[in-house]
Amino acid sequence: MELLPGDVVQGYQLEGGLYAGLQVGGSPAALRLEAGARKHRTWSRAEAEALALHPDTAPAERVLAWLVALEPANALLTWTPDLQLPPDLAAGLQEYTDHKGEIQRLAVPLARQLGQTRLHHFDDFTTNAALQERLKVLPELWEDEAFMAGIHSSPAMTEGDEHLQRANAAGDYWAYLKYANGPRWIADSETLEVGSYLGRSLPGGEHRTQVADWNARNIFMAARLRHITALFPGGRVLALVGAAHKGPLEAVLSAIAPDLRLVELSELEGG
Template sequence: MLAAGEPGSALVQWLRLPVAERHAGDGLTDDLVAGVVRYAARPNETAMIGATLAARLGLERLWSVDDHSADTPDGDDPAAAKAYGDAITRAWDNPATRERLAADTRFMAGLAQPGGVLAYYRWLNAPDAPMLAFRSDFGAALVERSPIQAGRRYVGYWETRNLRMVANIRDVLGRYPGMRLLAIVGASHKGYYEAYLNQMHDVRLTDTAAFLR
């Protein structure tokens, strides 16, 4: 899994080993072991939630869905890249963004308190969160009026990226009919995931509120 560029799945395999067997050997060098250990210690949901849960459930791997194949190079003209970035930054300067940042700051400040992490996740997964993200980001970009149509280009990229991510999810679900799947993704993707997956036959979404208690 390490050679395939799948550190999350490599960590699943590592965590499934008895503690006494988590050492170099059988082609796993000291450097590779150190890399897995460092990855396990990183504060990110793939390692802390995805790999840990998969190992606990006896699963063999995680499934990566975001290959960033929708990304395109900035081009050779620095001025054009700056104009694009400036236009998107101006679009993001709006009341919804300030509302979102204020709430994020408030919840982040309480992470160390009892229940703080779950409170943060509840806010990120609240029913109105996707619309706030849209108003502050993609919706604002759609109505910006730069001559280069930066906002429309940005939203085109974003929708394409999410479509490909959801297509990869649907591919996995199609391989294992009836399975349950936990998708771990940035909060701004959630509304798009739900919109696209709700169009799929044989896919039923479950509200995360039932689990974030």
């Protein structure tokens, strides 16, 4: 999943600096829920993860353990509204699960249905803090009305919204997922993510710095994903990421992992 692993969230917090205020990769929710859980349990993060994975751990303790381990998405595999938890944590988990992104809408229900004991996180922002310090002009670009209008009018945005609305109206989320994994939208998403910056010439080459950060992030994510496949040799791994990541991740994995077969979503039709 496109979330930061718990040990990475903890590592970024220990690093401090720009990482201390990281607002991506699920870090804010993980830290917020971890702070609430630590009012009730004093495990280290590693102890909490081990307890969460132990088959004899009671459901309420498993939920608390995943929260302390900084992986609230895994807590949702066990949590239900009727589970006896401290009221503040129950409210926090309800708010977290009410956010209907692909984690809550797809990853958690599918993992539950398949009887999985955990979801593996493989997002990464290792280079982000160092490179963000070099980006002085880019934040101004994000406030430029013409630039943002171009973003919102791009095919990746407009056609994607249209397909999602039609799928929601028809109650056919699978149709949307097939479209969102198709070559056309993947290419449009990559063009939006990279072309929007390379089409500009910013002082100090900041447009190139931004794209380099994007490239590096995808390479790190591919490495984490490749490591996860080592846990399931000869098995299946379903990766859940934003559309713009799909092309870069597949390119890296194709280059470094000749034993992997990358399966298109269309191949799973009826499977």
